[in-house]
Amino acid sequence: MDIRALAVDFSGTLAPAGPNPDGAHTATVLTDLPHTRIPAGFPAVFDTVRRHTRNTDRTVNRHTPFAATLRHAATLCGAVIPDPVDAAASVLAALPTPPIEPQTARAIRQIHATGLLCVLACNTEHSETARRSALRAAAIEDCFDALVLSSTLGLRKPHPHFYQAVSAACGVPAHEILFAGDNPTKDVTGPRTAGMHAVLISPAHRPDSLAPAGDNLAHITDLPTYLNVITSHHSTETSAELR
Known part of the structure; x- marks a missing residue:
């Protein structure tokens, strides 16, 4: 060989x-970002959107950007996330990484x-x-x-x-x-x-x-x-x- x-x-x-970002973690991080508005129902909506996105991605072996998942969840529940790309980076950076x-x-x-x-x-x-x-x-x-x-x-x-x-x-x-x-x-x-x-x-x-x-x-x-x-x-x- x-x-x-x-x-x-x-x-x-x-x-x-390491852990994956769930709705509770994501909402906690987003709430502390400037100019964001995260309603109480965001964690459940995010978890549903993320689960569906991951299942679909695995079926066709594509990768949907995490920022797109945030943007979709925000649209469905009326959350305000001015910059989903920066917000996604903040959420992921806040995860404990072994x-x-x-x-x-x-x-x-x-x-x-x-x-x-x-x-x-x-x-x-x-x-x-x-x-x-x-x-x-x-x-x-x-x-x-x-x-x-x-x-x-x-x-x-x-x-x-x-x-x-x-x-x-x-x-x-x-x-x-x-x-x-x-x-x-x-x-x-x-x-x-x-x-x-x-x-x-x-x-x-x-x-x-x-x-x-x-x-x-x-x-x-x-x-x-x-x-x-x-x-x-x-x-x-x-x-x-x-x-």
Whole structure:
């Protein structure tokens, strides 16, 4: 297996999964913003709109901007949100975000030191600025050559064009990319359908922890050893062929 690039998921892989913004949290943040008016019924309306939007997005693998969800909910209940884009950023920034653990950061630095190109590839409501901030806080922002985010692309994994964007960001053929993440469909089946290699990062006790016809690592800190094994195996096979 000749691997030249690593594409890695964020939530549930690089960092523990954080909470999603619900109506109560969103209303609390919006109420404190200048010139906004948030009626009592906003939380319930927001939750309904967000649930419908997410279900629809998942059906077609698109990504509706969080600001558009705010704008729609506001229209339905008479809320006043002068700048939905800034408001969306404030709501998301107020969510508690689990940090990238030190041992995970060490693993990423170890991988990057081998010369492997690294790309962050994830479905997320957060902006590139926010995701870069999380990487910077763990001192690994410089390890990532590019970020491919559903919030920027407008498409979610497992849309085929998402993986095309990953390949373009890596600048190498799909078969030279290893995709690592915690979701069997989005991070294993999808990448493999696009011609990439893939490994599932998921504890064995999780119900969805078995990668379809593939490898399963319990934690991302196992990835450097895994990469060393598969690349060494490839080098051995190549040497045997040459002989």
